[in-house]
Amino acid sequence: MTSAPLNASRPRRADRVFRGISTGAGVLILAVLVLVAAFLVIQALPAINPTAHIDAAPNGFAAFVGPLVFGTLFSAVLALMFATPLAIGIGLFISHYAPRRLASMLGYVIDLLAAIPSVVYGLWGIQVVAPFLQPVYQWLSDNWGFIPIFEGPVSGTGRTILTVGIVLAIMILPIMSALAREVFLQTPRLHEEAALALGATRWEMIQIAVIPFARSGLLSAAMLGLGRALGETMAVAMVLSPAAAVTFKLLTSENPSTIASTIALDFPESSGLDVNALIAAGLVLFAITMVVNSFARAIVTRHRDTMGEN
Amino acid sequence: MASHPTRPSLSRWIIIALFVSGMAMSYAIAAVTASGSEVNVLGVVVVGLVIFGVLTVGLSWATEGRRKAVNRAMAGLITSAFGLALIPLVSLVWTVATLGVARFDSQFFSSSMRNVVGAGGGALHAIIGTLEITLIAALISIPIGLLTSIYLVEYGRGRNRFSRWVTTMVDVMTGIPSIVAGLFAFAMFSLFFGPGVRMGFAGAVALSVLMIPVVVRSSEEMLRLVPNELREASLALGVPKWLTILRVVLPTSVGGLVTGIMIAIARVIGETAPLLIVAGFTQSMNYNPFNERMMTLPVFVYNSYSSQGMDAQAYLDRAWAGALTLIIIVMLLNLGARIVSRVLRPAGNH
Numbered sequence: 088m089t090s091a092p093l094n095a096s097r098p099r100r101a102d103r104v105f106r107g108i109s110t111g112a113g114v115l116i117l118a119v120l121v122l123v124a125a126f127l128v129i130q131a132l133p134a135i136n137p138t139a140h141i142d143a144a145p146n147g148f149a150a151f152v153g154p155l156v157f158g159t160l161f162s163a164v165l166a167l168m169f170a171t172p173l174a175i176g177i178g179l180f181i182s183h184y185a186p187r188r189l190a191s192m193l194g195y196v197i198d199l200l201a202a203i204p205s206v207v208y209g210l211w212g213i214q215v216v217a218p219f220l221q222p223v224y225q226w227l228s229d230n231w232g233f234i235p236i237f238e239g240p241v242s243g244t245g246r247t248i249l250t251v252g253i254v255l256a257i258m259i260l261p262i263m264s265a266l267a268r269e270v271f272l273q274t275p276r277l278h279e280e281a282a283l284a285l286g287a288t289r290w291e292m293i294q295i296a297v298i299p300f301a302r303s304g305l306l307s308a309a310m311l312g313l314g315r316a317l318g319e320t321m322a323v324a325m326v327l328s329p330a331a332a333v334t335f336k337l338l339t340s341e342n343p344s345t346i347a348s349t350i351a352l353d354f355p356e357s358s359g360l361d362v363n364a365l366i367a368a369g370l371v372l373f374a375i376t377m378v379v380n381s382f383a384r385a386i387v388t389r390h391r392d393t394m395g396e397n
Numbered sequence: 398m399a400s401h402p403t404r405p406s407l408s409r410w411i412i413i414a415l416f417v418s419g420m421a422m423s424y425a426i427a428a429v430t431a432s433g434s435e436v437n438v439l440g441v442v443v444v445g446l447v448i449f450g451v452l453t454v455g456l457s458w459a460t461e462g463r464r465k466a467v468n469r470a471m472a473g474l475i476t477s478a479f480g481l482a483l484i485p486l487v488s489l490v491w492t493v494a495t496l497g498v499a500r501f502d503s504q505f506f507s508s509s510m511r512n513v514v515g516a517g518g519g520a521l522h523a524i525i526g527t528l529e530i531t532l533i534a535a536l537i538s539i540p541i542g543l544l545t546s547i548y549l550v551e552y553g554r555g556r557n558r559f560s561r562w563v564t565t566m567v568d569v570m571t572g573i574p575s576i577v578a579g580l581f582a583f584a585m586f587s588l589f590f591g592p593g594v595r596m597g598f599a600g601a602v603a604l605s606v607l608m609i610p611v612v613v614r615s616s617e618e619m620l621r622l623v624p625n626e627l628r629e630a631s632l633a634l635g636v637p638k639w640l641t642i643l644r645v646v647l648p649t650s651v652g653g654l655v656t657g658i659m660i661a662i663a664r665v666i667g668e669t670a671p672l673l674i675v676a677g678f679t680q681s682m683n684y685n686p687f688n689e690r691m692m693t694l695p696v697f698v699y700n701s702y703s704s705q706g707m708d709a710q711a712y713l714d715r716a717w718a719g720a721l722t723l724i725i726i727v728m729l730l731n732l733g734a735r736i737v738s739r740v741l742r743p744a745g746n747h
Contacts, residue, residue, distance in 0.1 A: 099639075101637060101639050101640075102637050102638050102639050105639035106552055106638075106639070109544040109545070109547045109551070110548055110552065110559075111544075112540070112542075112544035112545040112548060113544075113545050113548045113549070113553075113559065113560070113563040116541065116563055116566055116567060116570070116609065116613070117566055119570075119609070120566050120569060120570060122585065123573070123577075123578075123581040123606065126584035126588070127580060130584040130587070173478050173481060173482060176477075176478025177478055177479050180475050180476060180478065180479040181479075185479075196483070196486070198731075199486065200485070200486050202727050202728070203489065203667070203727065204667025204695055204723050204724070204727065205667070205668075205670075206667065206669040206695045206698045206699050206720070207489070207667070207698070207723060207724060208489070209702075210716060211488070211489045211493070213702075214496075214713075215489075257485045288464055288465060288467075289468055289472065290468040290472070291464065291468070293471075314572050317574065318572075318573075318574025318575065318577070319574075320574070320575060321669045321695075325699070325703070347574060347576045347670065350576050350580070350670075351576060351673055351674070354673070354674050355673065358593065362592065365580070366584060372577060373573065373574070373577045376572050376573070376574055376577075377569060379572075380568070380569070380571075381569075
């Protein structure tokens with residue numbers, strides 16, 4: 088930039104002030120993040136103290152948060168299992184199957200799903216999805232009950248961890264399919280045309296050219312979706328009938344609970360050390376999502392480095 | 398391996414015929430099995446689509462060969478993945494719209510829940526709370542977010558160590574679960590105001606934590622779109638850098654910036670968890686965000702559902718009406734963002 092020496096030789100006060108203000112905003116962001124961590128740690132410490140007696144966690148903090156961590160991971164992985172194939176399908180449909188003029192509008196429709204507040208998903212999940220799925224669960228348990236995960240007794244309300252997984256999958260679908268669509272659209276056109284010119288059908292072209300190119304992008308989309316599902320609160324809090332159990336059974340009313348939903352349900356009525364225990368649980372959730380998200384970012388960064396090959 | 402060029406391929410008419418026969422077969426099956434009871438239209442369509450798919454792929458396999466049959470099968474699967482995703486969207490919008498209109502009346506928008514047991518009452522206190530808290534969150538987040546993105550694009554140029562740090566931290570902030578943001582605001586304010594603190598302002602701080610990274614991300618993207626020639630032309634005329642940013646860069650990208658900010662507001666206006674934690678809930682009007690509990694619309698929806706009184710239906714109706722109001726607000730913000738980006742699109746010959 089030719090302007091740099093000019094500015095350096097004639098520094099103006101307004102320039103310095105403006106630069107200072109905008110740098111300050113950046114510093115503030117760093118400070119906020121440090122503060123988030125610091126305040127959470129300060130408030131979490133009393134609960135982690137092994138001698139403290141916490142009403143919510145009579146057997147110590149680890150025994151309290153352990154089942155919740157299990158439930159958080161379990162429900163998020165369930166959601167990811169449903170959402171990943173669908174997101175890839177939607178991404179491919181919008182990028183390679185839908186008519187071009189229609190494609191951007193369809194993408195907008197999917198984005199609308201992302202705009203709906205999670206409390207509305209919760210209300211819908213409990214009033215529509217759970218009653219709708221309950222007979223399906225009954226059927227699954229009656230006919231496939233010999234498989235341990237489908238073992239009864241079936242919940243009479245349908246408010247099970249499987250319903251939560253399905254609702255969460257719907258909630259993370261928009262972000263995942265938007266990312267998948269982006270990645271698919273970045274496939275080099277020449278690769279696609281070369282595959283088609285060799286006589287490949289559209290699906291073969293996708294197999295040869297699009298999927299290999301998109302693989303790492305899809306992985307990072309899945310990780311970001313997982314991060315979303317881990318932290319989702321209201322839909323889980325409303326749909327699930329929790330029991331803090333550690334079980335892989337999908338259809339019973341004894342469901343593992345998640346960290347976020349436990350905090351939302353218990354916090355308004357908590358006081359004293361219970362509050363600290365919930366904040367400590369929140370800190371654990373923060374750590375888990377940070378690991379998942381940084382994994383996703385690491386994949387993207389590596390991907391960016393190898394993009395030069397094209 | 399390649400299919401012979403002269404090999405027959407299924408014409409459009411055959412496909413249409415297969416579709417019609419698939420639907421007809423599905424309807425026949427339904428009519429026989431249902432025997433008297435009402436036929437489920439949705440079920441007929443779904444089964445009909447499955448039969449249509451199987452017929453098409455089978456016929457294609459027999460006449461066109463395996464590769465084209467697989468191609469058709471995958472096209473069908475991918476299209477139905479998209480169709481499947483539309484089902485929840487349609488169901489959700491339909492449910493909220495039909496159940497929400499029951500209490501979507503003038504009383505809902507003109508009264509609070511003070512002293513209301515059973516039917517009646519409204520969400521005015523929650524709407525006021527949502528507007529105030531979101532406004533404060535926006536007033537905190539927009540300057541910080543915008544200035545940070547200006548730093549990243551105009552001063553840091555995304556290269557020096559500090560701006561790389563800021564970018565990473567913005568990424569980390571994007572991943573903060575909303576409930577953790579609520580806990581942070583609670584942890585901070587309870588240090589100053591004692592345990593059990595609840596106030597609207599703390600809710601706004603929690604929302605800002607969620608909103609700032611969204612604003613930084615979208616603004617950064619928009620500022621990077623401003624062509625460097627514009628900046629250089631302005632600087633070459635002797636305009637100082639800060640004026641260049643204020644008079645050249647920002648006006649050029651104003652459409653994108655406003656769009657990004659409106660979408661960021663739409664994101665946080667529906668947040669429930671942090672407000673449940675730190676703004677609490679109340680049945681009365683509270684205009685003062687610095688004092689006591691403050692109701693918000695998402696929390697109103699949750700609270701109406703979770704603590705139903707004697708007349709449960711009245712509480713459910715209010716919950717759905719609140720959900721409808723919330724969705725309308727969010728959709729209007731999204732629509733507004735689209736319109737703004739179209740109206741304020743930078744003039745030019747590209």
